[in-house]
Amino acid sequence: MAKITFLDKQDRKLLFETKQKLEEATKLMSELMETIEILSDSEMVKDIQQGLEDIKAGKVKELRTLLKEEAR
Secondary structure (H helix, E strand, O other): OOOOOOOOOHHHHHHHHHHHHHHHHHHHHHHHHHHHHHHHOHHHHHHHHHHHHHHOOOOOOOHHHHHHHHHH
16 A cells, blocks of 8 residues: 655755756766767867967957957
């Protein structure tokens, strides 16, 4: 025979907080997996490094700056 259990306010609060923490952990795990995937792709890492060098060298403009220049 099945037992019937009622949750009080504190139990519901604990379940809600646990659900939130699990969702946060799931999101963080997804982000970690994406980071590992990117770092495992040497070509992508090379492209990112090149992009950062281009930014430091002033070879890159913000998109909004380019759009303003085109609008003129």
